[in-house]
Amino acid sequence: xxAADPLANVRxxxxxTAHPGNIGAAARALKTxxxxxxxxxAPQRFPDPQAEWLAVGAxxxxxxxxxxxxxxxxxxGSVFSVACSARVREIATPMVTAREAAARIAEVARSxxxxxxxxxxxxxxxxxxxxxxxxxATIPANPGYTSLNVAAxxxxxxxxxxxxxxxxxxxxxxxxxxxxxxxLERFYEHLERTLLATGFLNPSCNKKLMPRLRRLFGRARxxxxxxxxxxxxxxxxxxxxxx
Amino acid sequence: xxAADPLANVRxxxxxTAHPGNIGAAARALKTxxxxxxxxxAPQRFPDPQAEWLAVGAxxxxxxxxxxxxxxxxxxGSVFSVACSARVREIATPMVTAREAAARIAEVARSxxxxxxxxxxxxxxxxxxxxxxxxxATIPANPGYTSLNVAAxxxxxxxxxxxxxxxxxxxxxxxxxxxxxxxLERFYEHLERTLLATGFLNPSCNKKLMPRLRRLFGRARxxxxxxxxxxxxxxxxxxxxxx
Numbered sequence: 001x002x003a004a005d006p007l008a009n010v011r012x013x014x015x016x017t018a019h020p021g022n023i024g025a026a027a028r029a030l031k032t033x034x035x036x037x038x039x040x041x042a043p044q045r046f047p048d049p050q051a052e053w054l055a056v057g058a059x060x061x062x063x064x065x066x067x068x069x070x071x072x073x074x075x076x077g078s079v080f081s082v083a084c085s086a087r088v089r090e091i092a093t094p095m096v097t098a099r100e101a102a103a104r105i106a107e108v109a110r111s112x113x114x115x116x117x118x119x120x121x122x123x124x125x126x127x128x129x130x131x132x133x134x135x136x137a138t139i140p141a142n143p144g145y146t147s148l149n150v151a152a153x154x155x156x157x158x159x160x161x162x163x164x165x166x167x168x169x170x171x172x173x174x175x176x177x178x179x180x181x182x183x184l185e186r187f188y189e190h191l192e193r194t195l196l197a198t199g200f201l202n203p204s205c206n207k208k209l210m211p212r213l214r215r216l217f218g219r220a221r222x223x224x225x226x227x228x229x230x231x232x233x234x235x236x237x238x239x240x241x242x243x
Numbered sequence: 244x245x246a247a248d249p250l251a252n253v254r255x256x257x258x259x260t261a262h263p264g265n266i267g268a269a270a271r272a273l274k275t276x277x278x279x280x281x282x283x284x285a286p287q288r289f290p291d292p293q294a295e296w297l298a299v300g301a302x303x304x305x306x307x308x309x310x311x312x313x314x315x316x317x318x319x320g321s322v323f324s325v326a327c328s329a330r331v332r333e334i335a336t337p338m339v340t341a342r343e344a345a346a347r348i349a350e351v352a353r354s355x356x357x358x359x360x361x362x363x364x365x366x367x368x369x370x371x372x373x374x375x376x377x378x379x380a381t382i383p384a385n386p387g388y389t390s391l392n393v394a395a396x397x398x399x400x401x402x403x404x405x406x407x408x409x410x411x412x413x414x415x416x417x418x419x420x421x422x423x424x425x426x427l428e429r430f431y432e433h434l435e436r437t438l439l440a441t442g443f444l445n446p447s448c449n450k451k452l453m454p455r456l457r458r459l460f461g462r463a464r465x466x467x468x469x470x471x472x473x474x475x476x477x478x479x480x481x482x483x484x485x486x
Contacts, residue, residue, distance in 0.1 A: 029395055034385035057390055097413045099406075138413050140406060142277035147300055148398070152272055155395040156402050163342075163383060170340045170381050 006165050009109040011037035012154060013074045013081075015129060016120040020045045024054030024062065025151030026118075031058035033158035034166075038065040039074045039115075054151075071117070071132050080108040081115040083133035084157055085124050086146040093136040101137030102160035109165065116157055121150050176223040183227050188214060194234045249408050252352040254280035255397060256317045256324075258372060259363040263288045267297030267305065268394030269361075274301035276401035277409075281308040282317045282358075297394075314360065314375050323351040324358040326376035327400055328367050329389040336379040344380030345403035352408065359400055364393050419466040426470050431457060437477045 012030055017023050023046060027038055038061050040046055046067065055062050068074040075081050082101045083093065096104070108114040117133055119125030130136055139148060139156050148156070179187070192210055195201035201209055222230075255273055260266050266289060270281055281304050283289055289310065298305050311317040318324050325344045326336065339347070351357040360376055362368030373379055382391060382399050391399070422430070435453055438444035444452055465473075 025392065025395070028390070028392060031388045032384045032391045032395075034387075056392075057388055095413050097411050099411050100413075139402065140409065140411060140413070141275045142405075144277075145274045145300055147271070148275045149268065149271060149299075152268070152275075152395060152398040155391070155398055159382065159399050162385075166383065168340050168342050169383060170338050170343075 005034070006106070006109040006111075007034045007162065008036060009111075009113045010035055010105060010161055011039050011074075011078065011113065011115045012158070013039045013041060013071065013115050013117045014043070014150070014154075015041040015071060015074075015117065015125060016044065017046075017150065018044045018121050020048035020051035021054045022121060022149070022151050023048075023065075024051035024056075024058075025149075026154040027051070027055040027061040027065070028058040029151055029155035029158055031061055032155075033162040035158050035161070036061060036064070038062070040065055040067045041071050041074050042069060043067065071129050075115055075117075075132065077113055078115040079112045080105065080135075081117055081133040082135045082137050083117045083119075083125050083130040084137045084139075084153055085119065085130065086138060086141065086148060086153075087124055093130050093133060095136040095138060098137050098139045098157055098160050099164075101135055102157065102164040104135060105161055106164035109161075116154075116161070118150055118154060176225065179222045179224050179227045183224065184217075184222065187217075187222070187227050187231060190231055190234050194237055197238050248277070249349070249352040249354075250277045250405065251279060252354075252356045253278055253348060253404055254282050254317075254321065254356065254358045255401070256282045256284060256314065256358055256360045257286070257393070257397075258284040258314060258317075258360065258368060259287065260289075260393065261287045261364050263291035263294035264297045265364060265392070265394050266291075266308075267294035267299075267301075268392075269397040270294070270298040270304040270308070271301040272394055272398035272401055274304055275398075276405040278401050278404070279304060279307070281305070283308055283310045284314050284317050285312055286310065314372050318358055318360075318375065320356055321358040322355045323348065323378075324360055324376040325378045325380050326360045326362075326368050326373040327380045327382075327396055328362065328373065329381060329384065329391060329396075330367055336373050336376060338379040338381060341380050341382045341400050341403050342407075344378055345400065345407040347378060348404055349407035352404075359397075359404070361393055361397060419468065422465045422467050422470045426467065427460075427465065430460075430465070430470050430474060433474055433477050437480055440481050 012035060014023060014026060023040065023043060030038060051062055052059050082105060105114045117125065119129065139153060141148065191213065192201065255278060257266060257269060266283065266286060273279065273281060294305055295302050325348060348357045360368065362372065382396060384391065434456065435444065
């Protein structure tokens with residue numbers, strides 16, 4: 001089951017979900033993060049039009065979802081499973097944050113199947129369910145209100161797993177060519193000349209003005225096109241005004 | 244407006260939201276992450292029982308929400324605003340990932356008000372709205388299906404902002420006292436003695452067995468109570484069997 005994309009090795013198991021809308025929203029959350037394997041343990045209403053409605057473009061994951069009667073059945077073949085829970089328990093399963101859990105899942109999923117397990121909306125995972133997993137993950141939250149919706153929790157964990165496996169990269173912006181050193185220097189020269197001409201820059205007492213302006217434009221990392229805009233602007237300032 | 248908790252300096256602005264359920268789910272997402280300031284720009288239906296229903300325990304944020312007619316009004320007093328969008332645009336606003344954007348928001352929010360801005364469910368933020376912000380944030384997603392629900396996107400960004408300001412910490416587990424060095428050594432001694440007695444350990448050819456077992460138990464970081472369980476177990480192995 002180790003696939004080209006290790007995200008295919010990560011299954012998400014929802015136990016005893018009460019509201020089909022949450023199953024649909026979870027499917028959508030999975031698909032946005034490139035996960036595809038949804039397993040449902042004893043869902044209270046499934047299939048259901050509410051699930052389809054909230055899945056929007058992720059209905060394919062609902063149709064491919066495996067429905068099981070027990071967590072053991074859902075975890076068959078998985079070598080590492082993480083229980084996701086907001087509640088702190090005394091029991092023995094070691095607890096880490098969502099980010100750390102995602103790193104551990106990613107490590108395994110590069111070569112073997114792993115699972116993320118979520119509980120029922122009202123009471124979460126039972127102690128017995130948590131003990132079937134190797135790790136307990138918790139999403140850091142407001143101590144006064146830790147009640148994440150189950151699909152929201154799935155979204156956060158799926159997001160962390162995606163980042164752990166694919167890195168935190170923004171899609172490339174259409175590259176705008178940056179101005180070269182010479183272009184920049186010509187611009188600064190033009191700027192200084194203009195400020196002298198307008199009288200704004202008095203070279204005997206304003207020694208810090210040009211360095212400040214260089215700092216500002218340097219921070220902005222000017223593009224070629226922006227340099228022409230700025231130089232056009234400078235030119236317009238000293239051109240004799242027309243009526 | 245700089246408060247004791249910098250999370251109070253972060254407002255979340257929802258522009259032209261169509262479904263009141265998404266406003267409620269967003270309020271819940273905010274509250275779970277300790278954010279409290281919700282601003283709605285021209286919501287299509289608000290207030291609405293659907294919003295209350297999906298806010299669950301976060302209805303207080305809905306009641307305190309500010310409703311504005313323009314994004315400019317919503318951003319009044321904010322010194323740094325981040326547009327959240329799935330779409331890659333050609334326009335000039337610099338784009339970073341959600342995590343990087345959260346770090347930038349956190350930097351500002353330690354002393355001054357900042358804003359996260361989200362668009363309408365169907366068409367996101369307009370170009371004009373994005374240009375009112377200083378930064379464009381994108382959540383890394385499946386290139387084949389980037390369609391995060393707006394409340395799910397709010398959840399991810401709010402989560403990242405919380406982590407950027409409060410760190411990625413799991414609530415403390417009830418500390419179980421770990422076994423001391425002497426207790427561990429007495430256990431290894433007991434284990435070795437037992438394995439010699441049962442004949443499993445042959446000291447002339449099995450030189451690697453004890454180091455392997457030390458490695459295993461060392462990795463598990465044994466607790467005091469576990470040592471007594473294991474030593475009880477060892478004792479039971481060499482005790483003359485009873486009928």
